[in-house]
Amino acid sequence: MNIPIEYYLILSGFMFLVGVAGVLTRRNAIIVFMSIELMLNSANLSLVTFSSYMGNSTGQLFVFFVMTVAAAEAAVGLAIILAMFRNKLTLNIDDINILKW
Amino acid sequence: MNIYDIVFYLFAAITVLSAFFVVTTRNIVYSAYYLLFTFFGVAGIYVLLGADFIAMVQLIVYVGGILILILFGVMLTNKITSVEIKTGSVQVVPAAVGVALLAGILMASMVDTKWRSVETAMPSATTQGIGMLLIQQYAIVFELLGILLLIALIGAASMARK
Numbered sequence: 001m002n003i004p005i006e007y008y009l010i011l012s013g014f015m016f017l018v019g020v021a022g023v024l025t026r027r028n029a030i031i032v033f034m035s036i037e038l039m040l041n042s043a044n045l046s047l048v049t050f051s052s053y054m055g056n057s058t059g060q061l062f063v064f065f066v067m068t069v070a071a072a073e074a075a076v077g078l079a080i081i082l083a084m085f086r087n088k089l090t091l092n093i094d095d096i097n098i099l100k101w
Numbered sequence: 102m103n104i105y106d107i108v109f110y111l112f113a114a115i116t117v118l119s120a121f122f123v124v125t126t127r128n129i130v131y132s133a134y135y136l137l138f139t140f141f142g143v144a145g146i147y148v149l150l151g152a153d154f155i156a157m158v159q160l161i162v163y164v165g166g167i168l169i170l171i172l173f174g175v176m177l178t179n180k181i182t183s184v185e186i187k188t189g190s191v192q193v194v195p196a197a198v199g200v201a202l203l204a205g206i207l208m209a210s211m212v213d214t215k216w217r218s219v220e221t222a223m224p225s226a227t228t229q230g231i232g233m234l235l236i237q238q239y240a241i242v243f244e245l246l247g248i249l250l251l252i253a254l255i256g257a258a259s260m261a262r263k
Contacts, residue, residue, distance in 0.1 A: 003109050005216045008146070011113050013207045015120050015139075017200050022124035024196035030129055030174050034136050037167065038120055041143050044155075052150040053218040057230040060155050061239060064231065067162050068246045072253035074167040078174045079257040085178040094191075 008049040015042035029081050029091045033074075040070050108149055116142030129175050133168065140164050154228045 015038055022035030044063045051059025085091055119138035126132050140163045147156035235243050 003105060005218055009211050014117055017204050018120045018124050020203060021196055021200045025193055027191055028129060031132055034123055034132060045143055048147055048150050048152045048155055055219040057227050060152050060227060061231050061234050063155050065246060067158055071162055071166060072249055074170050075253050075257040078170050079260040081174055082177060083260055091178055
């Protein structure tokens with residue numbers, strides 16, 4: 001355990017930034033979805049790092065909660081994406097604007 | 102350079118490179134496969150941090166569940182033979198500015214904070230501690246998450262079948 005905590009935080013921060021870049025630049029709904037998963041994973045990595053360096057396992061418990069919510073989000077999100085694809089025959093999120101007026 | 106450093110750099114390199122390729126590659130199927138390596142690398146980092154239970158849950162839930170769902174989504178919404186599966190990127194310059202700004206904020210807050218760390222010995226199994234917390238202190242959250250999963254299951258099924 002002689003690796004500084006900053007190394008893990010930089011890794012987690014890099015993953016989060018890559019996820020943000022993916023959400024901002026890619027236009028396919030599934031890629032945006034994968035980028036959100038990347039961001040959730042980076043938050044989990046930070047939580048596990050803090051938990052491990054504090055010697056307290058509550059952080060790991062919260063990672064478990066985040067993973068549960070991520071699983072629910074994946075199921076509902078992909079169902080929405082499939083329903084959207086059936087109706088509009090595209091996944092380009094610039095073309096899916098029926099909630100705008 | 103002991104064994105911990107080597108393992109850390111190995112898994113960090115896997116994670117960083119595959120996360121980068123998830124976002125930059127043009128083919129969605131390749132993105133999904135690179136996401137597999139990202140999840141795998143993060144699971145390795147969890148093991149290095151002594152979080153054995155979380156590493157296993159990461160492999161089972163993310164690699165075994167969410168990634169398969171994403172691959173189903175890719176296969177159901179794209180024709181492999183068409184060019185539709187390749188998608189471009191837009192607004193690169195504003196996104197780069199925003200990401201650089203966020204990177205500066207994150208870096209500044211990380212450098213600015215005095216991180217406290219407890220010297221721990223080689224970590225033992227964490228499963229018992231997590232289980233005790235789960236049924237004592239956080240029992241209500243645990244039950245609520247069960248209800249949330251049930252609702253998500255019903256909602257996803259009813260949304261996808263009509």
